Amino acid sequence: MKKMIQLAAVAAVASVFAGQAVARDLTVVSFGGANKEAQVAAFYQPFEKATGQKVVGVDYNGEVAKVKAMVEAGKVTWDVVEVESPEVLRGCEEGVYEKIDPKLIGGKAAFLPGTVSECGVGIFVWSTAIAYNADKLKTGPTSWADFWDVKKFPGKRGLRKGAKYTLEFALLADGVKPADVYKVLGTKAGVDRAFKKLDQLKANIQWWEAGAQPPQFLASGDVVMSSAYNGRIDAAQKEGKNLKIVWNGSIWDIDSWVIPKGSPNKEQALKFVQFASKPENQKTYSHKIAYGPTNKSAVGMIDPKVLPTLPTAPANLNGALGINVQFWVDHGEELEERFNAWAAK
């Protein structure tokens, strides 16, 4: 009996040491899939080579609440996190992220306007657009109104599970001009209108959460069209799938690096952000996946063949709108909650 308790104690202690034998690696959290593969090639591996610091990649789908929970519990295990722009601002206001000195990355002026803020450093410009499988749809949709037209295009549609983007798309489908979307959405009647429009399509929606899902759904024929991150569609095209992007009515946003407050690896994390923001590394990233760089010097380094696939190409910006960060900081929680209750019905 005593022996057994000793044995159990030894086992427990041994497992603790097994844990400590591995030094804490730098944990970088990103939206997974093709985006992460590109980050591994453009940022993680070169960084490991340059500094000898091992990088552990973790996938998530934008659940920044986890960061808040970690910071509050005082046990931060994520060191660098890729977040969407409303989250940069909200988290910064709540004191969840470390401040980043712009001097570290060569000053704000070296970056596209609005991509560097108190707590965040922009990584890339990306877009959510309609995508479809051209092998299955000879004539594809050209707008969100088509996306809602189940008579013309029968079948399921993929949309990201969440209020953000979904409500905007619903209003675009309902005939609201891109420039007016946030003005309409800012009123109670506008929100009701968006949900009402979504009601029409609800039975035909297949929700996705991870960026890797839309290309999979499109390839497997689970949906006839889907909203998708443009880079994921580009990656699937490179794999030989005949997927097409409709830029009209797309919404672009910027993903940024943030460092959770109290990260024990803050020094390394800052080095990583600095490293990943260098123009040559951003260029490599954009060549791997069709997202536009934020570092002005990187823009000039992009292969002319890649340029038209980026959300920042002038032709692609036609009919597109940028996300309204302040709107989502103010209304995000309320609308996500309402969306969740609506979706569960």
Add this chain to the structure above:
Amino acid sequence: MNMTADAPLLAADGVPLAVKLKRAERRKKLRAALLVAPLAVFLLATFILPIALLLYRSVENPEVPAMLPKTVSALAGWQGQGLPDEAALGVFVQELTAAKDNKAMVGNAAKRLNMEISGYRSLLTKTVRAMPLDPAAGPLREQFVNIDERWAEADYWRVLRHQDSRYTGFYLQSSLDIKRGADDSLHMAGDDEAIYLKIFGRTLWMSAVVTLFCFLLGYPLAYWLVNLPTRKSNLLMIVVLLPFWTSVLVRVAAWIVLLQNEGLINGALMAMGFVDSPVQLAFNRIGVYIAMVHILLPFMILPVFSVMKAIPPTYMRAAVSLGSHPIPAFWKVYFPQTVAGVGAGALLVFIMSIGYYITPALLGGPDDQMVSYYVAFFTNNTVNWGMAAALGSLLLIATMALYTLYARIVGANRLSLG
């Protein structure tokens, strides 16, 4: 004779044997209890206390009392009409000013108040930013309304006044779709807002469907296996046990492959001409049912199989030889003897079903999620521990009630593991 009956039987050392036996018995019991103790203590620390803490979290309400303890008591005297008096507002200003540098504390209180009235978050953070107020610059009431017009509405003050206790029924009420009205009375939420009762109902319904299908598929199979020659049935039993031992995630992944629109099942259905276009099987209720039945089926087959194994085949033969038709004979003679096994299997499958998370999360749509999903949602996506804990507590109560029933009827130690 009488002498020996009256004098107690003595052991070798002169102590009455009865006493000694009793002592030995007691020692034995003590030793048995001591052997169980380490595990009991271990479970207490790793399992029971964490769950107790979770239950506690469902009624805990520390955010606002921690930031504005004096304000909430000062508001007790407020009549519920218009703005509170200047004295109460003075206390409020003091406490808001004191909290100004504590972003986390303000953030938590703002988040808590935002649950009561959407928009309270920005109202509070905005007001904190405007602190301190100068009492000489005019009545505080006016200054508050100048910061934001919403302070003129009694609702915001009413909600604040209600935050006077470190404990709240708010989360449990919300989990049962009970809302607090403007007059502080409780009422059921309207159809638009009600959500959790439906989800509890859905959880029970889905579990019942899964249990039923496990029975419909498992019972005949167990019957067939029992009546096969031992060698053959042992071999086929491996087909039942192999999925049982295979990772749930492997099976979910496999079902996605099988059920997607251009998956094998749809391909087969279309090739055989049953359907013209693919039927949606994955990412909806059907997919969840199929995968859950697949995962839980062995838990039905194994107890039913072991009960059937113990029934002598002669009973049925006797009934048939006495002139009964095989089917009524089966119902009247055989089936009643297997009811215990069916009950054990069904209850086990049902209990396990109501806690399911992974399978619906990976194979279902938003309207196929069960209670566990929302516990995880509130934990991971919004860090609303109160709601996570309240929903979890209700789920736990349901589970424990069923489990107690199971322990009463079947005996906890009789859980069959094949």
Add this chain to the structure above:
Amino acid sequence: MLQPYATPLEKLWFYAFRLFCIGVLVFLILPLLVIVPLSFSADSFLMYPIHSFSLRWYEAFFTNSEWMDSLKNSMIVAPAATLLATVLGTVAAVGLTSADFPGKSFMMTVLISPMVVPVVIVGVGAYLFFAPLGLANSYLGLVMVHAALGVPFVVITVSATLRGFNPNLVRASASLGGNPVYTFFRVTLPLIAPGVISGGLFAFAASFDEVVVTLFLAGPEQTTLPRQMFAGIKENISPTIAAAATVLILFSIVLLLTLEWLRGRSEKMRTAASAA
């Protein structure tokens, strides 16, 4: 089963019934059969038909540090949890079967409850409880909770074996001067070993397949194989998960065969012991 004098209707019923049962067996085994070939597909989407074969996903599995780290973590956590659960569970089972004491059936109910309490509740509760103690995102915390989840399997299996165990053997040992500890290790344990080992295997499988508690309690460095699979299915669908699944299926075949072998041994032992 089918009598030679069966009527056509009875024959039809007989074959329909057999077909149904075979159908259920196919339903049970089909998923395992379809996922294996996909792991050899050269295509980057998880779907049939397979156009060409390759080992690229096995290469991806065995060279990717995330998958390998998660395999390593599973190999740390599951054995440690199994050891803890087996030792504590066996000792408790011996206590539970050796004598009646007040509250025994209640105790049994409590000891088995980790098997039925929804894992989400265990996961969230453990996170809330362990985070302030610094045990969240640690191997120790994960091992302890996994052990708690494995305990019921050990208690059930070992208790069942002990019920078939002849208590006179213990009395014999005691009368020959063996103290209880000596008797346990030299007499009881060798005889109930198959039960202890199969309980341990169940506990191992419980931990090795556990994902929900890991989801809440483990940090990125404790990512286990099922946790990685979960991320693979949810966030990053690639046929690497088919390769990982195939490896896991092979693993479960080994577990199952070991268990069946033990069961045979245990039955032999029991008949031998009761014959003696």
